[in-house]
Amino acid sequence: xxxxxxxxxxLRRHTRETYEMPDLTQLTPITYADPVAExxxxxxxxxxxxxxxxxxxxxxxxxxxxxxxxxxxxASNLPGVEAQLNPDTVSEAQxxxxxxxxxVRGAIGVAENACIWVPQTMKERAICxxxxxxxIVLSADCIVxxxxxxxxxIAASADFFQTYKFGTFxxxxxxxxxxxxxxxxxxxxxxxxxxxLENNL
Amino acid sequence: MKIGLFVxxxxxxxxxxxxxxxxxxxxxxxxxxxxxxxxxxxGQPMGNAGFERMAEPLAQxxxxxxxxxxxxxxxxxxxxxxxxxxxxxxxxxxSCDAAGKTVDIVEFLHDVLKVTSLKAKFPYKVxxxxxxxxxxxxxxxxxxxxxxxxxxxIIDLLRLVEGIEVVEPERPDECCGFGGMFAVxxxxxxxxxxxxxxxxxxxxxxxxxxxxxxxxxxxMQGIAEKERLPISFIHVVxxxxxxx
Amino acid sequence: MVERHDNTFFxxxxxxxxxxxxxxxxxxxxxxxxxxxxxxxxxLADYLEQFEQNATRNGVHVHWAIDAKExxxxxxxxxxxxxxxxxxxxxxxxxxxxxLNKSLEKQGIEVVETDLGERILQMMHLAPSHIVMPALHxxxxxxxxxxxxxxxxxxxxxxxxxxxxxxxxxxxxxxxLTYVARMxxxxxxxxxxxxxxxxxxxxxxxxxxxxxTNEGNADMSTSIPKLHIVSMGIEKxxxxxxxxxxxxxxxxxxxxxxxxxxxxxxxxxxxxxxEMHIVLVDNGRSSILSNQEHWQTLKCMRCGxxxxxxxxxxxxxxxxxxxxxxxxxxxxxxxxxxxxQYSDNVSACSLCCSCDNVCPVKVDLSTQVYRxxxxxxxxxxxxxxxxxxxxxxxxxxxxxxLYSGVLxxxxxxxxxxxxxxxxxxxxxxxxxxxxxxxxKSFHQLWKERLL
Numbered sequence: 001x002x003x004x005x006x007x008x009x010x011l012r013r014h015t016r017e018t019y020e021m022p023d024l025t026q027l028t029p030i031t032y033a034d035p036v037a038e039x040x041x042x043x044x045x046x047x048x049x050x051x052x053x054x055x056x057x058x059x060x061x062x063x064x065x066x067x068x069x070x071x072x073x074x075a076s077n078l079p080g081v082e083a084q085l086n087p088d089t090v091s092e093a094q095x096x097x098x099x100x101x102x103x104v105r106g107a108i109g110v111a112e113n114a115c116i117w118v119p120q121t122m123k124e125r126a127i128c129x130x131x132x133x134x135x136i137v138l139s140a141d142c143i144v145x146x147x148x149x150x151x152x153x154i155a156a157s158a159d160f161f162q163t164y165k166f167g168t169f170x171x172x173x174x175x176x177x178x179x180x181x182x183x184x185x186x187x188x189x190x191x192x193x194x195x196x197l198e199n200n201l
Numbered sequence: 202m203k204i205g206l207f208v209x210x211x212x213x214x215x216x217x218x219x220x221x222x223x224x225x226x227x228x229x230x231x232x233x234x235x236x237x238x239x240x241x242x243x244g245q246p247m248g249n250a251g252f253e254r255m256a257e258p259l260a261q262x263x264x265x266x267x268x269x270x271x272x273x274x275x276x277x278x279x280x281x282x283x284x285x286x287x288x289x290x291x292x293x294x295x296s297c298d299a300a301g302k303t304v305d306i307v308e309f310l311h312d313v314l315k316v317t318s319l320k321a322k323f324p325y326k327v328x329x330x331x332x333x334x335x336x337x338x339x340x341x342x343x344x345x346x347x348x349x350x351x352x353x354x355i356i357d358l359l360r361l362v363e364g365i366e367v368v369e370p371e372r373p374d375e376c377c378g379f380g381g382m383f384a385v386x387x388x389x390x391x392x393x394x395x396x397x398x399x400x401x402x403x404x405x406x407x408x409x410x411x412x413x414x415x416x417x418x419x420x421m422q423g424i425a426e427k428e429r430l431p432i433s434f435i436h437v438v439x440x441x442x443x444x445x
Numbered sequence: 446m447v448e449r450h451d452n453t454f455f456x457x458x459x460x461x462x463x464x465x466x467x468x469x470x471x472x473x474x475x476x477x478x479x480x481x482x483x484x485x486x487x488x489l490a491d492y493l494e495q496f497e498q499n500a501t502r503n504g505v506h507v508h509w510a511i512d513a514k515e516x517x518x519x520x521x522x523x524x525x526x527x528x529x530x531x532x533x534x535x536x537x538x539x540x541x542x543x544x545l546n547k548s549l550e551k552q553g554i555e556v557v558e559t560d561l562g563e564r565i566l567q568m569m570h571l572a573p574s575h576i577v578m579p580a581l582h583x584x585x586x587x588x589x590x591x592x593x594x595x596x597x598x599x600x601x602x603x604x605x606x607x608x609x610x611x612x613x614x615x616x617x618x619x620x621x622l623t624y625v626a627r628m629x630x631x632x633x634x635x636x637x638x639x640x641x642x643x644x645x646x647x648x649x650x651x652x653x654x655x656x657x658t659n660e661g662n663a664d665m666s667t668s669i670p671k672l673h674i675v676s677m678g679i680e681k682x683x684x685x686x687x688x689x690x691x692x693x694x695x696x697x698x699x700x701x702x703x704x705x706x707x708x709x710x711x712x713x714x715x716x717x718x719x720e721m722h723i724v725l726v727d728n729g730r731s732s733i734l735s736n737q738e739h740w741q742t743l744k745c746m747r748c749g750x751x752x753x754x755x756x757x758x759x760x761x762x763x764x765x766x767x768x769x770x771x772x773x774x775x776x777x778x779x780x781x782x783x784x785x786q787y788s789d790n791v792s793a794c795s796l797c798c799s800c801d802n803v804c805p806v807k808v809d810l811s812t813q814v815y816r817x818x819x820x821x822x823x824x825x826x827x828x829x830x831x832x833x834x835x836x837x838x839x840x841x842x843x844x845x846x847l848y849s850g851v852l853x854x855x856x857x858x859x860x861x862x863x864x865x866x867x868x869x870x871x872x873x874x875x876x877x878x879x880x881x882x883x884x885k886s887f888h889q890l891w892k893e894r895l896l
Contacts, residue, residue, distance in 0.1 A: 004497075004509035007679065007727045011490040014735035018487040022480035024687050029470050029694075046704060093669045094635050112694075113704035123717055126668040129661050130634075148690035155686040161651075165503055165714025169693075171705050174661040178562035178580055179588060181453050182619035187561060188630055189661025189708070208887045210842065214852055215880050217887035224896050236891050241842040247835045249796055251818030251827055255839040262843075333797040345462065346754065346802035348471040372455070376756045380795025382831050385872035387792055392876030393447065393760045394795070423877025 030112060031145040038111035039143045040197070047114035047172030048185055049193040054137075056200055060103075064135055067194055068101050075099035075131055077122045087122035096124055102131025102190075106170075107160070109143035110150045115171045116195065117150060120164035128168065134190040136170065139198045204234045205270035207263075207303070209280045209415075210242035216415045222442035223276040223306055229445050230314060234274075237266045244291070245283040250382040253291065260284075260291035264299045272313065273303040276438045278335030278413040281305040286338055306438050307341055307413050311354040316361065321443040324364030327435075328402040329355055330412030330421070331374040341413060345374050355413060355437055362440055370401035379420035395424040403432050411437045446582070450574075451759040453581055458753040460702020461803065468698075478695055479807035481688045482744035485649075486734065492649040492682050493725065499652030503714035506722045513543035516726050520545060520641075520674060523722055524554055527672050529638035533630075535656065535663035536560040537643025538576055538747050539676050539726060541769055542782075557633045559662035561626050568595050574762075576770055577700050577749035582762060589617035592625050602628045630662070640666030642712075644677035644723075645746070646692055650685040653713050654723060657696055657706040664710055671719035673712065680730050680743040692746065695805040700748040733781055738816045742777050744806040751800040751810055757793050766790050773800040773810040780817050788826040791817050830872065853889065855882040 001009070032038040043049050052063055060080050068074075075085035075096055081103050090096060104127060106116035116136050118128060128134065144150050150169075154160055160167050174189035185191065204227060208220035227234045243263060244256025263284065267273045275281050284303040291297075310316045331353070335341040342353035359367045378384065378394025385391075399421050402410045412418060415436055422434040465471045485492055497507045510516035524532065532549065534556055540546065546556045546567075558567045562580035566573055568591050573579030580588075593599050602625050606612075613621045634640075642663045646655040654675045656663040667673045683692060697703045715721040734740050752758040752772025761771070768779030768787045776794060779787030791814060800810040821827045841848045858866065859881050867874035890896055 002509070003511045003515060003727075006511055007509055007725075007731055008490040008493065010727070010731035011493075011679075011734060014731055015487050015489075016735075016737070019480065019483040021484045021684065022477050024477060024691070027470060027473055027477055027691075029474075029690075030468055042704070047707075093671075097631065097635065097669075115705055115709065124668070125664075125716070129664045129668055146690075147693050148687070151686040151690040151693075161713050164717070165712070166716070167711050167713075168664065169705070169709040171707050173707070175659045175707055176561045176623060177659075177701075178560070178565070178578065179583075179619035179622055180585055181456075181578070181581055184620045184623040186627065187623060187660035187662070188559060188627060188634075188665050210838075210848075213887040214855060215882065217883055217885065217890055220887035221890060221896055238888065238891065239845045241845055241848050242838065244842075246838055249815065249818070250831045250835050251791075251821045252832070252835040252839070253819050255835055258843055259839075333795070333799070337798040337802060344799075344802045346465070346799060348465045348468070374799075376795050376797035376799070378756065378795055380797070382828075382834065383792070383795045385834075386828055386831060387757070388872065388875045390757055390760050390793075391795070394756050395876070397451070397760075419880060420877070423873070423880065426878035427876060 029146045029148050032111050035111035035143045035145045036140050039109050039114060042111065042114035043172070043195050048175070049114070049172040049195050051195050051197060054196050054198045060137065060196065063196060064101065064103060068133065071100045073098055073100045074103065075101070075127050076103035078103055078105060078137070087124040087127040090124055093124045093126040096126040097130040099127065099131040101133045101135060102127040103135040103137065104128055106136045106138040107142060108150050108153055109138050110147055111143060112146045113171055115169040117154065117167060117169050119160040119167040125164070125166055128170070129189040131190060133192045133194070135194045135196060137196045137198065139200060141200055202233065202272065203270045204232055205267045205273045206234055206236045207240060207267070207273050207275040207280070208236070209275060209277045211419065212277060212415050215419065216436065219276050219415055219436040219438060222436070222439040223274070225445040226438060226442035227274065229320070230316070240266055243280045243283050245280060246381050248283065248287055257291045257293065260288040260297070263288065264292065264297055267299050271302060272309065273299060274306055274309045275303065276306045276436060277415060278305045278307070278332050278339055278341060279416060282334040282338035305335065305339055305341070305413055307354050307358060308339060310358055310441070316358070319361040319441055320445070321441055322363040323440045323443045325409055326366040326368065326407045327359065327409045327411045327440065328405045328407035329359070329367060329369050330377065330402065330410050330417055331355070332412050332414035332417045333374065333376050335413045336374045342374065358441055359437065362443070365440070368405040368407055370405050372401060377417045377421055379416050384420055392424060395420055396428060399425050399430050399432065403430060407432065409433045409435050411435050411440055413437050447760050447762045450582060450762045454753045454759045457702050461699055461750055461753065464698035464702055464704065474691055474695055475805050475807055477691050478805050479744060481683060481691060482806050485682055485684055486680060486743045489679060489682065492684060493679060496647055496649040496652055496682055499650070500723055503652050505652065505714055506720070508722060508724045510724055510726045512728050516543050516676070516724055516728065517545055517548040519724050521549060521552055523674055524549070524639055527638060529554060529672065531555040531557065531637045532639045532641055533557050533559050533633050533637040533666040533670065534641040535643065535658060535666050536563055537676050538770065539643055539678050543726070543728065557637065559630050559633065559666055561623065561660060564626060564630065565591070572764065572769065574764060574771070575749060575752060576747055585617040585619060585622065588622055592622060596625065596629045599625060634665045634669045637670045639672040639674060640670045641674045641676065642667060644675050644681050645696065646689065647677055647682045648685060648689060649682050651713060653711045655689065655709065655711055657709050659707045661708050664708055667712065671716060673715070673719065673721045675712065675721070675723040677723060677725055678730060679725050679727055696746060696748055699750040699803070699805045729782065739777060739781055739813055741808050742774065742781065742813070744808050745774055746806060748805060750803045750805065754799045754803045756797060756799070757795060766793065773814065774808070777810060777813045777817070784820065784824055785826070788821055788824060791821060792828065849888055852886040856884055858882050
């Protein structure tokens with residue numbers, strides 16, 4: 001018997017009483033009257049990110065340049081962003097560690113915790129983590145109140161994992177408090193995050 | 202309503218005044234109270250130490266002894282909790298009637314009698330010791346860990362006492378470190394927990410620490426005396442019965 | 446040191462409390478999480494099959510390991526087949542349980558822990574003192590000294606730090622040391638041949654493995670090296686994305702008192718040109734399922750909330766437990782791993798039940814400790830003093846006449862000289878002033894109608 005068969009048969013043999021899945025429709029998770037306002041507030045406070053609002057017609061490229069005036073190496077595959085590195089065409093992921101700023105698009109924003117769902121839409125996802133600073137572009141229309149709503153959106157769409165089999169929720173820059181409990185921004189991944197919020201009103 | 206008074210072993214031996222206050226308080230409320238003399242212990246010390254089978258005969262005796270009563274009232278949250286939560290399992294197949302009707306004095310006054318006034322006077326500042334088994338097994342107060350409406354039955358009763366000022370320490374329901382045999386088996390940690398708890402009570406400026414469990418009070422008092430920490434200890438029933 | 450440890454972890458407990466108070470649905474979430482886990486665990490074989498099917502369809506290689514030995518072998522074989530000499534690794538309790546690092550190192554593969562706390566401990570050859578914040582007990586001066594000694598380009602990194610505007614007055618400032626670690630670990634990520642992660646959750650419906658970190662080290666480890674090996678305990682499965690919503694919302698709130706970890710990453714398949722392996726590990730979990738009293742430990746999501754609230758853990762300064770996982774869950778898991786070896790941890794509990802009230806999946810931790818205590822005597826592991834005391838009490842309490850007799854004599858103790866009473870045979874005397882025995886017990890007062 002293979003290990004798999006042994007494990008499965010042991011599990012079946014050892015199960016006595018079984019339990020049903022609870023009815024999760026009975027759960028009433030927190031929702032916000034104004035999820036966008038809540039998202040903005042959490043983004044700049046608990047998540048520790050910067051927030052720039054973008055009106056329709058604004059130039060993303062100009063906004064990025066304005067936010068990071070000294071920067072020389074930008075990575076992105078977003079149309080309309082002038083980038084020196086393209087995560088679709090770099091020969092190896094390691095190259096993206098040279099990116100001072102990486103610009104990616106987020107698909108869903110979550111008000112309760114300032115998470116942004118960033119599905120992988122580029123060949124090398126290292127852009128999301130190895131870039132010194134990360135810019136996430138998000139439409140304000142895509143902000144939901146809580147994680148249940150976010151996961152419902154993701155589960156409902158076949159698109160997010162179609163091409164690349166990865167997605168991540170990111171809430172602000174990378175952090176640690178491993179040294180004496182002192183909070184430090186910029187652990188292994190992005191040292192800073194800027195959320196560019198597209199307001200389509 | 203016939204009440205059987207249960208005075209736990211260590212209260213009997215070391216703090217009989219707690220039993221006396223309980224008896225007097227119940228009598229002052231015009232209740233029919235008896236004390237079946239052949240009682241000794243609920244078995245908790247042995248059970249918590251890992252010798253539950255030694256508690257079995259005690260659970261069975263307890264059930265028989267208190268059969269004639271409608272309520273068994275004890276001035277001890279942890280003993281009442283042990284009877285309610287653990288005795289049913291110790292009956293070797295027989296049903297446990299005592300478990301359903303055994304209550305701590307605080308619960309009895311608050312939930313059964315629903316007292317709205319007391320004759321007691323106690324013009325001192327007291328810091329409430331929310332004993333663990335009282336909070337988390339009997340529900341005498343809302344556990345600080347949970348998101349539930351806040352309540353505290355001990356404080357509700359104390360507020361009926363004239364002249365009293367009631368406060369709670371920081372970390373209001375953190376364990377004092379008694380834990381029965383824990384205090385002798387893990388002496389250093391138990392002592393450390395006790396010192397920390399006594400200091401938090403003292404920090405409230407209270408003159409007395411009060412709670413529903415003499416075991417906690419005994420542990421903290423022993424530590425306070427040894428460390429010369431200035432605060433006194435009194436069981437909550439003694440305050441509620443003050444003057445009787 | 447004990448005070449610092451106690452305050453640090455109670456602080457995390459308080460953060461958790463604030464999270465709990467902020468969500469009106471908090472208790473419903475806990476109940477839902479508990480029920481979802483009970484359901485999944487009692488249908489685990491079916492869910493594992495579904496998970497494997499989906500993962501395989503996504504291009505993932507799925508392996509099954511009955512025990513730690515098989516697990517270590519599988520991992521080694523994968524690494525060897527790819528000629529890997531260096532592995533970067535994010536935190537995994539499972540790998541510690543199986544002693545993976547030691548096993549790989551013995552066979553010539555370098556393992557680099559990338560979680561900052563774990564990396565510090567690795568460099569200092571220290572064991573973790575907590576499952577989520579493993580190095581909080583280590584002083585910054587010792588970390589600084591270690592980094593200076595073991596990181597070859599420490600000085601260059603320090604110069605780089607000054608160049609970007611950092612110049613701490615304290616040479617061991619945590620922000621500076623974190624930067625040093627960042628630069629040091631960057632090199633490791635670039636050079637490694639494989640990245641290993643654990644799994645906070647596996648989603649049966651889609652074959653996703655979910656890894657939650659604040660540092661992004663799991664993501665760094667798996668977005669640069671092309672080979673990704675996931676190590677997952679079989680009990681980590683949940684059915685679907687609806688369940689995932691419940692657990693994502695509970696994990697960080699309970700573990701660190703944050704609304705979320707910075708990264709919640711869903712790995713569904715290999716990268717272009719890469720390979721992804723999942724090793725499903727049993728190592729005693731299927732046996733635990735048959736244990737009527739203790740199977741609910743399988744619900745545990747390793748959040749650490751129980752140890753943060755445990756008053757005994759918080760006063761232990763980290764290394765008092767003999768099992769690698771401390772606190773309430775550690776006592777129970779240790780006994781399940783090897784009752785004879787880890788029985789001394791069972792005394793590390795005052796049965797205060799605080800842990801039961803914080804556990805996001807409602808594991809009945811304190812009840813399980815109580816039940817383990819009942820087993821100790823038959824294992825030959827009962828503390829002799831407790832046994833003697835229990836027997837003595839049992840004798841007294843079962844014989845009311847004897848009991849009364851002893852009570853009548855007890856005031857004698859009041860008259861014994863202090864040193865006699867406080868001698869080492871009287872364990873109460875440690876830390877406590879001895880009680881005064883009253884002249885008359887309640888029994889006597891009652892008999893003599895003195896009430």
